[in-house]
Amino acid sequence: MSIDVSCVKLSNQRPGRLTLSLQGGSVFANFSVDYHGILRLRSISFDGFGAHRVPDPTTRMSASDSKLLLESAACHQLDSPLVEGLLRRYFQDNSGVLWLDALQHHDLL
Numbered sequence: 001m002s003i004d005v006s007c008v009k010l011s012n013q014r015p016g017r018l019t020l021s022l023q024g025g026s027v028f029a030n031f032s033v034d035y036h037g038i039l040r041l042r043s044i045s046f047d048g049f050g051a052h053r054v055p056d057p058t059t060r061m062s063a064s065d066s067k068l069l070l071e072s073a074a075c076h077q078l079d080s081p082l083v084e085g086l087l088r089r090y091f092q093d094n095s096g097v098l099w100l101d102a103l104q105h106h107d108l109l
Contacts, residue, residue, distance in 0.1 A: 003087055003108060005078040018073060022087075023106050031061075039066040041094065049102040058094050065090065 008019040008028065018031040018039065026047040031039045039061040045051035061069070065086040072078050091098065091108045103109050 003084045005083055005087065007073040007076065007078060018070065020073070020078070022108065027106050027108065033066070033070070034060075036063070037066055037070065038063060039069060041090070041098075044098065046099065046102040046106055048105070049099055052099055052102075054094075055097050058097055061086070061090055 003022055004024050006021045008021045009017065018033060020029045020031070021027070022029060028045045029041060030043045032042050033039055041054050041058050043051060043053045060066075068082060069086060072080065072083050088109060091103055095103060095109065
């Protein structure tokens with residue numbers, strides 16, 4: 001199953017925030033953006049599992065993946081295999097500090 005992605009918020013008033021709705025609104029992922037344009041997951045909520053504030057050891061997204069995701073969100077073009085691939089890769093890379101059962105249940109790996 002592919003990942004259904006839409007941008008809930010790409011905030012200019014509150015710098016450094018990107019919120020994605022995944023899998024038809026059953027998952028919300030909140031990212032921070034640093035001054036270099038690099039994304040890092042801050043919190044994620046899953047239907048049936050609850051909200052999870054992500055601990056600091058979460059890795060930052062690569063510069064190229066961050067740029068692609070931010071540009072795709074700004075252009076409302078998140079429904080692409082490239083975006084799906086980078087999200088799956090990022091969630092897999094951070095599965096040790098996220099809820100693995102929730103990621104699997106919502107087909108995000």
